[in-house]
Amino acid sequence: MGEIASTLWQLSNRELVAHISASEDKLRRDYAEHLALLAEADARGTAYELGYSNTTALLVHTQNISRREANQRLAHAAALHDAKTPTGAVAEASMPLTAKKLAAGEVCVEQVEVIRKFIGTLDHLEPDKVALAEELMIERAAEDDPNALARYGERWVRDIVDPDGKPPNFDEPQRPERELRRHVYRDGRMQFSGRLDAETSALFDQLLAPFEKNGPDDTRGYAERAGDAFADVLQKAANCPDLPTHNGLKTEVAFTISMDELAKAVDERVLPGTQLTAGEMRRIACDCHVLPAVMGGESKPLDVAVPAYVVPAHIRRGLVLRDHGCAFPGCERPASVCHSHHIRSWLQGGPTALGNLVLLCGHHHRLIHRSEWEVKLVDGVPWFTPPDYVDPERKPRRNHLHRLAAG
Incomplete structure (x- = not known):
C-alpha cells in the first residue's frame, strides 16, 4: 500500500476510482473471512473456554469494538454460515447466497445487514419463499445502495413472497393507534412526540412532502426542513380550517387502478404501492374528487406535445x-x-x-446535467446508463421503487 500511496498523484480520476473499488472488494472479502472465523469460534465455545460469558464479550475485549458492533458481526456470522445445534444437528445458513456474494466482494457490510433484517421478518414463510426473497434482494444489491435496497425489499420483494403478511393479531385494539404528547416551555416553544396509524401516517407524509423540497443553496438539514414543512402545513390548515378541502374543493385523487377493481377488492387487502387497505382507500375516495385519466396501451398516459419550455399542467399530470x-x-x-x-x-x-x-428530484436533476449519466425512454420507461467508473459494463438501470404504484 505504501508503494501505491507514493504514486497516487500520478493516477487519473478513473484510475483512482478503480483503485478505490478494488480496495472495497478486498475489504468485503476480508470481512467474509472474518465472519467465518467468528462462526467457528462461536460454534466451539471459544469464549467460554477462555473465561468469557459469551462471544460478544470476547470481541468487545479483544477487538476494542462496541457491543453493538460485536452483536452485528455475530448475527452476520450466524446467518451466513451453517451451525451445529446442541443436539449435534446442523442448522443450515439462512443466507447462503449472500455468503457467496460477500466472499466474492459483491455486497457490502450494510447490504448484508439490510438483507439479514429483511429475511428475519419472513420467519413465518416456507423456506423456498425465503430463498426467493434472498435471491431477489441479492440481484438488486448489485445496483442499489443499502437504503434503496431496504426500500426495494419492503415495496417490491415483500409483495412477491409475502403479499398477505403475517396473520393478523385479533387481540389488537380496533381503534387506530394514535398518540401525541406535547410540552410547552415558558417561552412558548413546544416539544412533542407521538405515533400514527398507517393511514394517518401516509396522509402526514403526503402533506409534508411538497414543503420539504430544498434548493442548491439550502443549508438546512433533514430535520430542519421537516420542521419548516410541518409549520407550513399548520399554516395551511389555519388558513383553510375545513381540511381536507382545498379552496372549497375536495382533495383530488388520481386512481391508476380501475374503480371497478377498487370496488370489488376485499376490505382487508392492502393495495399495491400503499400501506392502505381497499376498505380504507374506499373510505377516502368517497369524500374526494376522483380524476379520470385516459391511458394508452400498456397503461401509458396519452402524449400531448406543445411548443413550450414550461411543462403545462396537463402534461405534468401525465408525467406524474x-x-x-x-x-x-x-x-x-x-x-x-x-x-x-x-x-x-x-x-x-x-x-x-x-x-x-x-x-427527477433536484439532486438527481443536477447529477444528470453535471455528470456522464445518460437517460432515455424505452417503451415509456426511463432507463439510466451509468458512467463507466460506476459500472464498467454501463448496463442500463431503472427505478423499481415506483413500479408498484404503476399497478
Missing part, C-alpha cells in the same frame, strides 16, 4: 402518472418535489412532450 416520482434508480422522492427534465434539451429542439420528459 407515468413516473410516479423521481425516475432515477433507487430514488424514492415523490412526484410533488420533482422537476420535469427535458431528455433532449429544449434549446436543442427537444419538444415539451411526454416522450422527451422524465421526473
Whole structure:
C-alpha cells in the first residue's frame, strides 16, 4: 500500500476510482473471512473456554469494538454460515447466497445487514419463499445502495413472497393507534412526540412532502426542513380550517387502478404501492374528487406535445402518472418535489412532450446535467446508463421503487 500511496498523484480520476473499488472488494472479502472465523469460534465455545460469558464479550475485549458492533458481526456470522445445534444437528445458513456474494466482494457490510433484517421478518414463510426473497434482494444489491435496497425489499420483494403478511393479531385494539404528547416551555416553544396509524401516517407524509423540497443553496438539514414543512402545513390548515378541502374543493385523487377493481377488492387487502387497505382507500375516495385519466396501451398516459419550455399542467399530470416520482434508480422522492427534465434539451429542439420528459428530484436533476449519466425512454420507461467508473459494463438501470404504484 505504501508503494501505491507514493504514486497516487500520478493516477487519473478513473484510475483512482478503480483503485478505490478494488480496495472495497478486498475489504468485503476480508470481512467474509472474518465472519467465518467468528462462526467457528462461536460454534466451539471459544469464549467460554477462555473465561468469557459469551462471544460478544470476547470481541468487545479483544477487538476494542462496541457491543453493538460485536452483536452485528455475530448475527452476520450466524446467518451466513451453517451451525451445529446442541443436539449435534446442523442448522443450515439462512443466507447462503449472500455468503457467496460477500466472499466474492459483491455486497457490502450494510447490504448484508439490510438483507439479514429483511429475511428475519419472513420467519413465518416456507423456506423456498425465503430463498426467493434472498435471491431477489441479492440481484438488486448489485445496483442499489443499502437504503434503496431496504426500500426495494419492503415495496417490491415483500409483495412477491409475502403479499398477505403475517396473520393478523385479533387481540389488537380496533381503534387506530394514535398518540401525541406535547410540552410547552415558558417561552412558548413546544416539544412533542407521538405515533400514527398507517393511514394517518401516509396522509402526514403526503402533506409534508411538497414543503420539504430544498434548493442548491439550502443549508438546512433533514430535520430542519421537516420542521419548516410541518409549520407550513399548520399554516395551511389555519388558513383553510375545513381540511381536507382545498379552496372549497375536495382533495383530488388520481386512481391508476380501475374503480371497478377498487370496488370489488376485499376490505382487508392492502393495495399495491400503499400501506392502505381497499376498505380504507374506499373510505377516502368517497369524500374526494376522483380524476379520470385516459391511458394508452400498456397503461401509458396519452402524449400531448406543445411548443413550450414550461411543462403545462396537463402534461405534468401525465408525467406524474407515468413516473410516479423521481425516475432515477433507487430514488424514492415523490412526484410533488420533482422537476420535469427535458431528455433532449429544449434549446436543442427537444419538444415539451411526454416522450422527451422524465421526473427527477433536484439532486438527481443536477447529477444528470453535471455528470456522464445518460437517460432515455424505452417503451415509456426511463432507463439510466451509468458512467463507466460506476459500472464498467454501463448496463442500463431503472427505478423499481415506483413500479408498484404503476399497478
